[in-house]
Amino acid sequence: MSLISFDAGKCTACGICSMICPENIIMPGESGVPSVPAEYEAFCAHCGHCEAVCPGSAITSSYQAFPPEDDTADTGQVSPDVLTKYVQSRRSIRVFKDMPVEKEKIEAIFEAVRFAPSGMNMQPVKWLVITDAAEINKLAKLTIDWMRMMAETGTDHPLKPFFPALVALADAGLEPICRNAPGLVYAYSENAFGFTDSIIALTTFDLMAPSFDLGTCWAGLLHLAAVESQPLKEALGIPKGYILQYPMLFGYPKYKYKKIPGRKTADIIWK
Template identity: 40%
Template structure:
């Protein structure tokens, strides 16, 4: 998806050419930038974003450029926000409006992906009854696979006692998935899920990674079929989403990072 240049706006500053690490953009004889045939353009949009005159566009990208925020915030504010994020395992019985989900994903869609392929798609299980049914299918998978594994036994024994440690009674599930033959998609999905997880508190919501559910969805055909993922896709990440029942008064301790300098 090569960019298009508007001659009436282009000032010939050359920023678009210099920003492109693949060397896709070069000036033509008339000074207007161009993309030669066969150029390895990934459609990353850096040329669009760097152009001060708004002369570059990516018509196949599907959306208009988004202007940066007037202020990016301070390191102190960002650090406070990121440290205050918690895995939420207790939820109110209050559904999240679909329009709020749409606002969240307006942010999440900007998560970086390898070579800008953007392979990650999302299945949002909004109906709480369906979440419960899907969780029961994950529990069925646990019965088949738990064996003597102490962690799996903990989840399964709790389920048999009527306590849901698989999805924690969350009202909604969000499943990230991508083509199964894409070797880079698991990392892309993890990055996208992390963006989702970090974005949720800004909307008054909480989330929690549901790795056990993802493992079940990838291994248990009845659950995979119930999710109705697109053909050729595999589940790569699951987040529980809802309104947190409790609020946290402080940030719990964490180990210092294991850092090496070379």
């Protein structure tokens, strides 16, 4: 079976599939019906764009793990002003309500996240989702243990000057690492090339969360320790051979923000 099939009875010979193919492997045929030469199939990105764009529904792919959606959103439903305010209103949440997040909400967010762009449409990002508050607190404690060790030894680290203060906060009963968040997602992938794709996917999670009344915070301090602390890596327990990419905290915000704080103007070089 061909990787991509073209139904001659439905094809209008419009050529759009050839024009939008990112790998330029769809060749127009003499009769107007396109095809993918067998020697080009290995270069297919499996993006599904040809099948999704075809006005006659004449294209079928054999690689799709899930069938394409029947329709797309009307982008005109969301005005630029509304979307701009939505993005500007996103805040890093560091104080959460003491209540769990429903699994259904998390799954609904991932329905959007799994469509986040990735290089060559490789979709390399995998996820560790933790909703056990005690487990998250354990990860925070292991992070503090690592910082304490780093502060007390001669090991160099660019952020080492900050470690004593963070350790002191933890010793005083505060939680400066995971902020007592009820939820944590950690992106991981099979190789280091998945970092950019992970950040894109996490940003999608970040932007989707407020639409479910949830808040998020990028857990940089946790990741700082996770890449170096073996006890922390073992506690996270991702499969052997995979690389931790970046974590994000999530939960219900305890407080609501009334205004959008100021930010620098965009620093742009126009050419």
